[in-house]
Amino acid sequence: MLVFAHFGHWLIGLAFGAPALxxxxxxxxxxxxxxxxxxxxxxxxxxxx
Amino acid sequence: xxxxxxxxxxxxxxxxxxxxxxxAAVLMIALLFIGMAHRxxxxxxxxxxxxxAGAIGGTPGYVAIPAALAGISLVxxxxxxxxxxxxxxxxxxxxxxxxxxxxxxxxxxxxxIFAAGWLALVLPKGDDRPGPAPVxxxxxxxxxxxxxxxxxxxxxxxxxxxxxxxxxxxxxQDVTLWGPTxxxxxxxxxxxxxxxxxxLTEGRSNPVPSAPTDGLGKLxxxxxxxxxxxxxxRVAAASGGFLIALSIYQAEFDYGVPxxxxxxDPVLVAFAxxxxxxTARAMLGKGGALVAAVFFIGLRLILLVVVxxxxxxxxxxxxxxxxxxxxxxxxxxxxxxxxxxRFALVSGVLIGTIGIVAEMGWTHVWAAIVWPAxxxxxxxxxxxxxxxxxxxxxxxxxxxxxxRVEVVGSPRTWAAAGLSIxxxxxxxxxLLQTNTVDSKAIVTLEDxxxxxxxxxxxxxxxxxxxxxxxxxxxxALAWQGQxxxxxxxxxxxxxxxxxxxxxxxxxxxxKTMLRxxxxxxxxxxxxxxxxxxxxxxxxxxxxxSFTRPFQDDHxxxxxxxxxxxxxxxxxxxxxxxxxxxxxxxxxxxxxxxxVARGGSPERKTSTAPASPGRPAVA
Numbered sequence: 001m002l003v004f005a006h007f008g009h010w011l012i013g014l015a016f017g018a019p020a021l022x023x024x025x026x027x028x029x030x031x032x033x034x035x036x037x038x039x040x041x042x043x044x045x046x047x048x049x
Numbered sequence: 050x051x052x053x054x055x056x057x058x059x060x061x062x063x064x065x066x067x068x069x070x071x072x073a074a075v076l077m078i079a080l081l082f083i084g085m086a087h088r089x090x091x092x093x094x095x096x097x098x099x100x101x102a103g104a105i106g107g108t109p110g111y112v113a114i115p116a117a118l119a120g121i122s123l124v125x126x127x128x129x130x131x132x133x134x135x136x137x138x139x140x141x142x143x144x145x146x147x148x149x150x151x152x153x154x155x156x157x158x159x160x161x162i163f164a165a166g167w168l169a170l171v172l173p174k175g176d177d178r179p180g181p182a183p184v185x186x187x188x189x190x191x192x193x194x195x196x197x198x199x200x201x202x203x204x205x206x207x208x209x210x211x212x213x214x215x216x217x218x219x220x221x222q223d224v225t226l227w228g229p230t231x232x233x234x235x236x237x238x239x240x241x242x243x244x245x246x247x248x249l250t251e252g253r254s255n256p257v258p259s260a261p262t263d264g265l266g267k268l269x270x271x272x273x274x275x276x277x278x279x280x281x282x283r284v285a286a287a288s289g290g291f292l293i294a295l296s297i298y299q300a301e302f303d304y305g306v307p308x309x310x311x312x313x314d315p316v317l318v319a320f321a322x323x324x325x326x327x328t329a330r331a332m333l334g335k336g337g338a339l340v341a342a343v344f345f346i347g348l349r350l351i352l353l354v355v356v357x358x359x360x361x362x363x364x365x366x367x368x369x370x371x372x373x374x375x376x377x378x379x380x381x382x383x384x385x386x387x388x389x390x391r392f393a394l395v396s397g398v399l400i401g402t403i404g405i406v407a408e409m410g411w412t413h414v415w416a417a418i419v420w421p422a423x424x425x426x427x428x429x430x431x432x433x434x435x436x437x438x439x440x441x442x443x444x445x446x447x448x449x450x451x452x453r454v455e456v457v458g459s460p461r462t463w464a465a466a467g468l469s470i471x472x473x474x475x476x477x478x479x480l481l482q483t484n485t486v487d488s489k490a491i492v493t494l495e496d497x498x499x500x501x502x503x504x505x506x507x508x509x510x511x512x513x514x515x516x517x518x519x520x521x522x523x524x525a526l527a528w529q530g531q532x533x534x535x536x537x538x539x540x541x542x543x544x545x546x547x548x549x550x551x552x553x554x555x556x557x558x559x560k561t562m563l564r565x566x567x568x569x570x571x572x573x574x575x576x577x578x579x580x581x582x583x584x585x586x587x588x589x590x591x592x593x594s595f596t597r598p599f600q601d602d603h604x605x606x607x608x609x610x611x612x613x614x615x616x617x618x619x620x621x622x623x624x625x626x627x628x629x630x631x632x633x634x635x636x637x638x639x640x641x642x643x644v645a646r647g648g649s650p651e652r653k654t655s656t657a658p659a660s661p662g663r664p665a666v667a
Binding site: 015016017019020021023024027030031034038 | 069070071073074077081163167170185186187188200201203204205207208210211212
């Protein structure tokens, strides 16, 4: 029963808390990736040829 | 016949956990899918719906839908909250997270706020960036700050759910409103009001969608109010809601089951009045503080009618805030609100003095716990401090929302806001310290009605009667008996004894005790406690006479809390919650500064004067 109780905590934590934390985290990662891509594109555009 | 096992005291049952988790997962995936499909152009109905709602509401679509959804969700969550607290007071702890119907409203309410934040983030598309200082997510995705605050507030609140369950497992169930994870849920909901108000501010920087052409849209826009009045109503509702949100922390006092010092009540009332009424007056102009107070009273009355009148649960009393609102209006009339912190300072002092005297008078008319006159000096000193702290925060919040850089844009103003939070926390920390009275209770019980539903009249004598001087309360409490709680004062009989003023139930699941609070002493003695195998805890019988030592009040009010948990574990849990709270507060502060600084210079320093023809909504 204790195993199930811990499994329950894990599950409820995943369903309630994880999206609430992962969605903002996902947006931050998206922002970083986009900035990096933008910088690479600018560098490629600025390079001769 | 097999006796019904007691509800578990250490966590949720697995079937309910799976149900709640599956529902949350489905809702969340649907929400994320719709948002991303809207942004990629795979669906167009969400954008059209937002434009339609925006045209009717006289505001951009990215404001219309999230503000309405968050507002409705908050009302639902507030109903669920007050119902939930009254259910716990009357029935004790739940068998699981979905065994209590009020939890659905709280869960859906907090999900609704999260959804509102997410929609505010994903809705704005195209070249017209949302608000004066949008947050760049990608080069073609800019999100309004109000959406960021809504999302963060809801995430903070939702994180409280799994942490709450884990906390129950480690520490036992904390049957108090002020459990750290409970405070996360409440604070997340309260902060979301700032997110709504910020969205309303940001919406002024973008055009309103063109009038709808469909039949229903035409019908709804035919008698449309002017944009200024519509905006005023929205801000009034959000400001009134902010006052309600700031008042939820007083709920234990509202119901008559406070587990902390009585001085908390005036301290919290002054803080809420300072922050809520200063914000409302600054945002709405003349009469704004009164409007917020009336909104507060109106919604609390509706909740009272539903929870007590219809659902039959215990009464939640509430302060009026009317005197404080008049005082804030007076301060604004005399000083104006342009010099925001001067206005806040005077308002805080008035709230903490005259306002607290008025609220004390009101407790003698209608309250679960009456404020005795002898607490007035201490109450006023502390309420002035927290009234000013709240008012300064109200000045900061309203300054940011009105885009007044001089109110929020300098290190001095950040220091003022930060110091207010620290001072408020300091007062809370000071009041949390309590002691147990060094005396025994000599109690005799006289049957008022026979078993099986036995009730008794109790007579109490202190083994050392010199300890009783000016009690803040000396009462008998019986709760969790599957009926409305019994909370009656003990009356001095003149011969060193104190008698209950109404019979007390001493059967079934009732938990019946005599409670003594004086200064920093908070002690109780059990009269009747049932056996509780899930904790586990033995029965405390209601014998005809007994002598028992007074105990720490928390040990009786929160019987489920484990006493064998090491201090470092409590400290770690507290630091985790405190850190998360600080992150949320810093984000809100940063958003307020950013929204004030964003946009064209002339708008940044403009002030909206209050006049009957032009509400000072900014």
